[in-house]
Amino acid sequence: MAKHTDPVMLRTVPSRIIPVPDTDRDWPSLADTLLSLELVAADALSRAREKAMLSGRPLAEILRTGAFLSSDALAQAQAARCKARIVDLTTEPPDPRLVARMGAVTCMQLGLLPWRRQGGVTVMVAPEPDRLPPHFPRLEKVFGPLTLAIAPLEDIQNALGRQFGPVLDAAARLRTPESESCRSWHRRTPGRILALLCLVLAVVLLSAPLGTLTVLTLWAVGTLTLSMVLKAAALIASCRPFPPPPELPPDIPSISPLPVVSLLIPLYKEADVADRLIRRLSRLDYPPEQLDICFVTESDDDLTRFMLARADLPPWMRVITVPDGPLRTKPRALNYALDICRGSIIGIYDAEDAPETDQIRKVVRHFRSSPPDVVCLQAALDYYNHSQNWLARCFTAEYAGWFRVMMPGLSRLGLALPLGGTSLFIRRPALEALGAWDAYNVTEDADLGLRLARHGYRTAMLPSATHEEANCKLYPWVRQRSRWLKGYAMTWTTLMRHPLRLIRQLGVWQFLGVQVVLFCALSLFFLSPLLWSFWLLALGLEHPLSRILPTGALIGIGGLFALSEVLNVTIAAIGLRRAEKAWLWPWLPTLHLYFPLASLAAYKALHEMIFRPFYWDKTHHGLSDTTRDP
Numbered sequence: 001m002a003k004h005t006d007p008v009m010l011r012t013v014p015s016r017i018i019p020v021p022d023t024d025r026d027w028p029s030l031a032d033t034l035l036s037l038e039l040v041a042a043d044a045l046s047r048a049r050e051k052a053m054l055s056g057r058p059l060a061e062i063l064r065t066g067a068f069l070s071s072d073a074l075a076q077a078q079a080a081r082c083k084a085r086i087v088d089l090t091t092e093p094p095d096p097r098l099v100a101r102m103g104a105v106t107c108m109q110l111g112l113l114p115w116r117r118q119g120g121v122t123v124m125v126a127p128e129p130d131r132l133p134p135h136f137p138r139l140e141k142v143f144g145p146l147t148l149a150i151a152p153l154e155d156i157q158n159a160l161g162r163q164f165g166p167v168l169d170a171a172a173r174l175r176t177p178e179s180e181s182c183r184s185w186h187r188r189t190p191g192r193i194l195a196l197l198c199l200v201l202a203v204v205l206l207s208a209p210l211g212t213l214t215v216l217t218l219w220a221v222g223t224l225t226l227s228m229v230l231k232a233a234a235l236i237a238s239c240r241p242f243p244p245p246p247e248l249p250p251d252i253p254s255i256s257p258l259p260v261v262s263l264l265i266p267l268y269k270e271a272d273v274a275d276r277l278i279r280r281l282s283r284l285d286y287p288p289e290q291l292d293i294c295f296v297t298e299s300d301d302d303l304t305r306f307m308l309a310r311a312d313l314p315p316w317m318r319v320i321t322v323p324d325g326p327l328r329t330k331p332r333a334l335n336y337a338l339d340i341c342r343g344s345i346i347g348i349y350d351a352e353d354a355p356e357t358d359q360i361r362k363v364v365r366h367f368r369s370s371p372p373d374v375v376c377l378q379a380a381l382d383y384y385n386h387s388q389n390w391l392a393r394c395f396t397a398e399y400a401g402w403f404r405v406m407m408p409g410l411s412r413l414g415l416a417l418p419l420g421g422t423s424l425f426i427r428r429p430a431l432e433a434l435g436a437w438d439a440y441n442v443t444e445d446a447d448l449g450l451r452l453a454r455h456g457y458r459t460a461m462l463p464s465a466t467h468e469e470a471n472c473k474l475y476p477w478v479r480q481r482s483r484w485l486k487g488y489a490m491t492w493t494t495l496m497r498h499p500l501r502l503i504r505q506l507g508v509w510q511f512l513g514v515q516v517v518l519f520c521a522l523s524l525f526f527l528s529p530l531l532w533s534f535w536l537l538a539l540g541l542e543h544p545l546s547r548i549l550p551t552g553a554l555i556g557i558g559g560l561f562a563l564s565e566v567l568n569v570t571i572a573a574i575g576l577r578r579a580e581k582a583w584l585w586p587w588l589p590t591l592h593l594y595f596p597l598a599s600l601a602a603y604k605a606l607h608e609m610i611f612r613p614f615y616w617d618k619t620h621h622g623l624s625d626t627t628r629d630p
Contacts, residue, residue: 216530238404259290288315296336356465413513531561
C-alpha cells in the first residue's frame with residue numbers, strides 16, 4: 001500500500017536536505033558571505049564588526065539594529081552561508097503539530113520554529129544558522145533528523161503570534177504563580193465576601209449609627225496616626241544627604257560592553273501621541289545597537305500601528321502585536337513582550353513619557369555598581385503640563401512629594417517600595433524568576449515591587465526623572481485613581497492570604513511597612529469623610545459624636561487631622577523644591593481640596609472590586625493643551 005504524502009509539504013520543503021552541523025565551524029563567516037554577495041560595503045562592514053567587538057553583540061544583530069542592511073538582506077546572507085532556503089512564513093505557515101511538540105512559548109523564547117517535515121526530516125526555521133547548534137541535541141531527541149531553513153526573527157515571532165495566539169495569551173496571563181496572583185478573584189469568592197461585609201456594615205450603621213460612627217472614626221484616627229508616623233520618618237530619612245554617584249568596583253572595567261536594554265512601551269489607542277513618543281525616545285543617549293525599543297500594541301489597535309508604521313521607525317524600534325484574549329491589561333501585554341525582547345535589563349515607559357536623555361546610561365551605571373540583590377531601579381516621575389490648570393498643579397505637587405520625598409525615605413528606612421508604573425528598570429533574570437507581572441492586577445507596578453521584596457530583592461531610587469502628562473480633567477483623574485486604589489486593595493488582599501508566610505519572607509519591619517503603606521492608606525481613603533467632619537469644630541459647630549466622645553478627645557482628633565494636613569503640605573513643598581518647581585508653593589494650601597477627590601475614586605474602586613475586578617480603566621493621554629515637547 002502506497003504511503004500517503006502531503007503534497008503541500010513536498011512542495012514547500014527544500015528538495016535537498018541540508019544536515020545541521022554540531023558547530024558553526026562548517027559554515028563560512030557572515031562577514032565573508034556579505035562581502036561575496038556584495039550586500040554591504042567593506043568600510044560599513046568594518047565599522048559594524050568594530051561595534052560588535054566593542055559591544056559584545058553578534059555581528060548580525062549590529063548589522064540589523066545599526067541600519068547597515070535590511071532584515072531581508074540579512075536573511076539572504078544567512079541562507080547563503082548554510083545553503084538553505086528562505087521561508088515566507090506568511091504564505092507558508094508552520095505545521096501546528098510540530099510547534100505543539102516543541103511548545104509555542106519555547107519557540108518564541110528560542111527564536112526557532114519547527115516548520116514542516118519531509119521523509120522523516122524536520123525543517124527547523126531559524127533567523128541565523130548559529131542559533132541552532134546549542135539546542136541541536138535536545139531538538140534531535142524530539143524531532144529526529146533536522147534540516148535548516150532561514151526566516152527573519154520578526155517573521156518567526158509574528159507567525160507564532162498569528163497561529164498560536166490563544167496559547168501564547170494563556171502563557172502571558174498565567175505567568176505569575178497562582179499563589180502570588182490575584183487571578184483567583186475570578187472565582188468571585190473574595191468579591192462576595194467584600195459585598196457581604198459592605199452589607200453587614202450598612203445594617204450595623206442603620207441599627208446603631210452613633211456607635212458605628214465612633215468605631216469607624218477611631219479606626220480612621222488610628223490609621224491616620226500610623227500613616228503620619230511613617231510619613232514623618234520618611235521625610236526625615238529623605239533629608240539626609242544623598243550619597244554620591246556609585247563608583248564602579250575595581251573588577252568591573254569602565255570600558256566593558258554595555259548591556260542591551262529593552263524598553264517596553266505598552267500602547268492602546270495612542271495614535272495621537274505616537275509621533276511625540278518616538279521623537280522623545282530617539283533622544284536617548286545610548287548606543288542604538290544596544291537599545292531594543294518595543295512598542296507593544298493590542299491586536300485590534302490598527303490605528304496606533306498605522307501611525308507607528310507611518311513614522312518609519314529606526315531599526316532599533318519595533319512593534320509587537322499582542323494576540324487577542326479574554327483579558328486586556330497592561331501586564332498581560334508586558335508578559336507577552338518579555339519573551340520577544342532581547343535585553344538583559346527591562347525598562348518600562350508609558351505612551352506620554354519624556355525621559356531624561358541620559359537615563360539609560362544612569363541605569364546601567366547604577367546596576368553595575370550595586371549589589372546583586374538590587375534588581376530594580378525606579379526613576380522619579382514629574383509632569384510637563386504642570387501649569388495647565390488647578391488639577392494638574394495639585395497632581396504635580398502630590399507626585400513631587402511621593403517620588404522626591406516618600407519613596408527615597410521609604411527606601412532608606414529599608415521598607416518595600418510599591419513601584420510606579422513607568423520609568424522602572426529590572427534585571428531580566430530576577431523578573432523571569434519571579435513570574436514577571438501579574439496579568440490580573442491593575443496596579444502591576446505596586447504588586448511587582450512588593451513581590452520583589454518578599455523574594456529577597458531590593459529596589460533603589462534612580463537619580464533621574466521622567467516627565468509625563470498629568471491627568472488634568474476631573475473624571476479621567478477619578479477613573480485613573482480608582483484603578484490604582486482597586487489594584488492596591490487587591491495587592492494587599494493577595495499578600496495577606498498567608499500572613500505568617502509573608503512575615504517570614506519580608507521580616508517584621510517590612511511587613512509592618514506594607515500594612516501602613518497599603519492597608520492604612522486604603523482605610524484613610526474610605527474613612528476620610530469622617531475626619532473631614534472635624535472641620536465643624538473649626539467653624540464653631542457641634543460635632544455629631546459630641547454626645548459620645550468627650551470634648552477633649554474631639555479637639556485632639558481635630559488637631560491631629562489638622563496636623564496631618566500640615567505634614568502633607570510640607571512633604572509636597574519639599575518635593576516641589578527638589579523638583580525645582582517651588583513656584584507652585586502658593587497652590588499647596590488647596591491640596592486639602594484635592595486629596596478628598598481620592599475618596600470618590602475609592603468608592604468607585606470598591607464597586608469595581610465586587611463587580612469588575614480585572615477591568616482596566618484606561619488612562620487617555622494627549623489631553624494636555626501644552627505645545628511644549630519636553
